[in-house]
Amino acid sequence: MIKIKENIDLTPFNTFRLKQAAEFFVIVKNVQDLRAAIIWAKENKQPIFILGGGSNILISQKIKGLVIKNEIKGMEIIDKNDDYALVEGKGGESWTKFVNFTVNQGLYGLENLFLIYGTVGAAPIQNIGAYGVELKDVFYHLKAINLKTGHEKIFSAADCLFAYRDSIFKNKLKGKYFIYSVVVKLSRKPNFKLTYAPLKTELAKRKITEPCLRDIVNVITDIRNSKLPNPGVLPNAGSYFKNIEISERKFKSLLKKYPEMPYFQSDNKKIKIPSGWLIEQAGFKGKRFGKVSMYEKQALILVNHGGAQAKDILALAEKVKKAVNKKFGVDLVEEVRVI
Template identity: 45%
Template sequence: MNIQENVSLKPYNTFGLEATASYFVEVSTVDELKNVLQNPAFREEEKLFLGGGSNLLLTKNYEGLVVKIALKGKEKIFEDENHVLIQAGAGEIWHQFVMFCVENHYAGIENLSLIPGTVGAAPMQNIGAYGVEIKDIFHELQALNLETLEVETFTLADCQFGYRESVFKHTLKGKYVIVSVTFRLNKVPTFKTAYGDIQKTLAEMNVTELSIKAISDAVIAIRKSKLPDPVEIGNSGSFFKNPEIPLTQYKNLIESFPTLPSYPINETTVKVPAGWLIEQAGWKGFRDGQIGVHARQALVLVNYGGGNGNEIKKLAEKVQQTVLDKFGIKLNPEVNYI
């Protein structure tokens, strides 16, 4: 292991923001991670555990130790006639893992194609897209207890998954580092095509026979058409969560905004698309210097190059205030501010 000093974090966050870590180290095994945590020189340092940097807004230099989690590997640990359990290291690139499953005909994960980030970060906020969430394919995960330095196993119930939520964002925040995740995938697929433009895109692609690859290809095409590639334009994907509001509030809103879309959560709650709210509030395509709101998807805040995290944070706050004033709905960020 090589602990470096004064390292630029620009290559390690998808916004492409310039910030410096006082100390930086990359770990590829659990033992290396333990050694870093036991190192007397860094025991008292603040620590930031970094995956793909796709859910991060760096607003300042990090005065502590950044630990890049690079634990790799994929292993089939169980199989029967209906299911397979695949364990993946936390440092595996999420989209590459999805492609591995698609290529091996392991179903259930295809709707989550092309989401940026790593396997280890995925359960932290229960990532989801096009009708599927991590909790739907999750079996268990292993995480290092930062106090005892023991690896513990967390079941589906232990993780307390919610909409872009888990126990690791709340009561266990800062207490564990996820080192591997095991997924329960299907040998016989159950296709989910009702959400978003999947059916429309499949038709445009002249798909006559459904397959997990066809759905994956459709999701990839949709995401590429709406979301900027972070390599070309700095961004973190969806910046805000889609808000969940009471059905009574939604009924009041559609009197003034009859085209407001909604997705039922239960008998009393609906989810409304944050991107629609932001667009209706006039932000889509907005640009201020080197930052802005993406022209094709208002849910995405962008860094065109040379912007800084505080500028993006202030833009996000303006967007939140405008939406609150217009609709009475508070938007909450998906990204973590550092």
């Protein structure tokens, strides 16, 4: 039996800790709850918004309609052979617990994505990535439920149209499906991705030449804890902007002017420039504007020092975008979903 509540404060349900309400709110713990919630929304002609851990959203106003908080949990190995295992995580499961489970099973592929906030079900939405790995690298398929018809559909990697911090669920199918579970295909033999510079440097510093899975998890934990603000202490939603991708031509003209500019090759033949560097060069790193600032250790993260409202965050984001455009002639794009 589900319990639809009215006018619920969402402060505890978003990592920016913004005080906004949901017109209607329900927590679902199994597929029956979910189906009942979908039927309720249909009968009452209410739109649906799916909420995971609230770690990639900026709620700028009351959310109209029914907010469905996904707490459908569980994870298991559903198939394996000598080389691979297929592991399924239910959408409401904690992403970090899911990665930890795969590491404990001695499975290779998700270790670089340890300690990313949020739920398994949200991971495909922006094709989460960190330290040289993206979800798409190990993605097998996902099961989703159409919010209009209630029908279940399996999406392959090709169906999801994954790209850098992007998928079909941020575009054509935005808000149309509830991601019920995600299956990843992990290797049973070591195949580490250690190309990302900070990871390589840290392993070398610790004199680890033949790492095991736990070594990688420990190093990632330490790097993340040293660089990223804990939303429990300093509310934030991770990177506010995506890194920018520019053409070879634009890149060359910028490099002439800024020879020290960091960059790396993108999958799609474009050049990726760390937006944190652009923001820092524009003078915003650690600079505080009232209750908000761009984080002192990582300029890409916008933090709420307490009591900020969505308008304070949006105003700073706008200032940063303008300044970066003025200095470099490029446009920053939000990674956080503004609601």
